Amino acid sequence: MLAGLVTAQKNPAYPPNEVDKLVTDSLPKIKEWLAKNPQGNCTLETAVRRKEWSDLTLAQRKEYTNAVLCLMSKPSLTQNVAPGARSRFDDYIVIHVQQTSRNHGSTFFLPWHRYYMWQYEQDLRNLCGYTGYQPYWDWARYAKDPINSPLFDGSEGSMGGNGAKATYNGIMMPGAPRPYDRIPPADGGGCVTTGPFKNMSVNIGPIAPVLTVTRNPRADGLGYNPRCLRRDINKNAAAVTTANYTYDLITNNHNAHWFQVVMEGQFPQGKWGVHTGGHYTVGGDPGGDFYTSPGDPAFYLHHTQIDRVWWIWQMQDLAKRTVEVSHTRTMMNFPPSANGTLDDLSGLGVLAPDVKVRDLMSTMGGLGGKFCYIYE
Template sequence: MRGLTLLFVGLAAAQSYPKDDVDKLVDASLPMLKEYLEKHPQGNCTLETAVRRKEWGDLTLQERKDYTNAVLCLMSKPALTSAQAPGAKSRFDDYIVVHIQQTPRNHGSTFFLPWHRYYVWHYEQALRTECGYKGYQPYWNWGRYAKDPVNSPLFDGSEGSMGGNGAKKAHAGIPIPMAPRPYNVIPPGDGGGCVTTGPFKNMTVNIGPIAPSLTDVQRNPRADGLGYNPRCLRRDVNRNAAAVTTANYTLDLITSNKDIYWFQTVMEGQFPQGKWGVHTGGHYTVGGDPAGDFYVSPGDPVFWLHHAQIDRVWWIWQMQNLEKRLAEVSMTRTMNNFPPSANGTLDDLSGLGVLAGDVKVRELMSTMGGLGGKFCYIYE
């Protein structure tokens, strides 16, 4: 019986999913990327040599376990940021510290998309160079699982998942600042408590909170959230939040917004109009603590799959007009222009604090040849 069960799990891990309209747009867009690269060669980076980042559901069971084992490995290595953040206990925590420190600069600003591209790539490199991971950063195609996320390959709690939902713990829902009723609260799901299944069931969250979406998260001993505050990983996998991440929303985001300002604005959310955006929808599909905390959200390992998808969607959007969109930035240098700041440019610097030095934004615009040729990847 156990052998049959393992066989079933293995088959489930290899399950194929039909292509949605966004996947089909990728297929239609790759010839444009190929043509662009023929006109603008990027050294050794070609479509044939580029790394292929894959969707979580397209990985085999062993590939998924290799990835989660590498994340657990990163959690076992000593932090580099403990001097400035006493709560940081691991290399995994280092990435949370950097996100906390740079949140006011890298959201609702020029830097949102290019900085997160750099951030996810650097995390991928840490998994590979420090923990022996042979694969690449997977992404989460929201639309595949939006109707029933808790039973998806991401959250079903199996050994091939990213961990299960949290235990049932009642809460009032997730408040959305500035949004009008009824869009100012995302109704709660069926979780809210500690994750007790899957690879991260014993995970300890060390840093934060700063802006928790759950009211009962224990406070951090420091006002900046960087003190030591150990607690369990909590989730409230939520189909109400996932409802705005179906493929039709993503396709419309890509095809209806012709400049970077509106593309990014719609992606991040137009809260006064009651529009959450796929960025918000993805984060609050996970919810809980720390995923529901704007500052500390990278502390949930699913963050990295969500932001790989954010990067993928930007990549698809860029492919629709590569000559223009590989050099197109907008917004100011501060979140929602607070405090007021100048418009950002391609020559502005963006870095990862103690993890990696500053580079010009223009170096982060292309997945094919960016960062001095270190970026060389596409999404399958």
């Protein structure tokens, strides 16, 4: 029965990999944990089940992308501080820009992004009538050929296609001391011309571009700078997102510090991490911009997978790992700051209030019971 909760309606084109099997084997641990720590009405049977993109039907995928397009038509809440924000979708980019240096390489990286994905899901449902839940992108399914995957093949059931061929020099990884730590370019880099987002406008940024695009009229990148969505769907970056990397990340790192370090990347050692690999599988503009990357709708599927991987890691020792944080309160401890704690506050600006980190640690009963979800 428990295994059925995560194996139902899987796409037969993608047999379970070692990470999927780890989920199936680990799920009973949630039931055991809930027996000792009841979470009101949140049980395995009542939990929302987030699905992988290719496990959704064509109609479900189109409903999702239509809801994202709807969010791009809703009024902005941040235009008073970000003149470039033209929609509620843009508000998510503004909040990410404003909090980038706090929520990466810090205590807040995993819990804050969990909150961010959940609130985005809520806005799709409550503002745009979406009846599903936030899907994730299982990197391993498409790592060998992402451009021809159900996610990026440019069909009506995709998240949009690749960009047109453009010339650029690839991406030098931050902190990389050697020239071969550059991700080579692939066959895109230009405007996306296929799929649901072929006509979308990117309005914010750039701040840290990987392509040559028109500069933003404001130094903080929050001015109005409309342009096309650009991508370089890149199997060179995807190479570090095969299932073995994710499985090793989950099973070989036994504390929150090393789990997060390996996930985000060990750049001086030339190790990108699955977080970096997923981002630069999309690349382009704004997807390749560290600050404005949520401007590409694929961002939300990537970071929902990040949350899924954290969830799987937490399942291995729920009593410990739902209360364990690491790192300091600033990105890479710059400027130097104290170690973060479960009582530190994390919020989404005008989108959602500050809450304690401890309220974001569990998908089963977190956020005062509002979090109640698992991953199929």
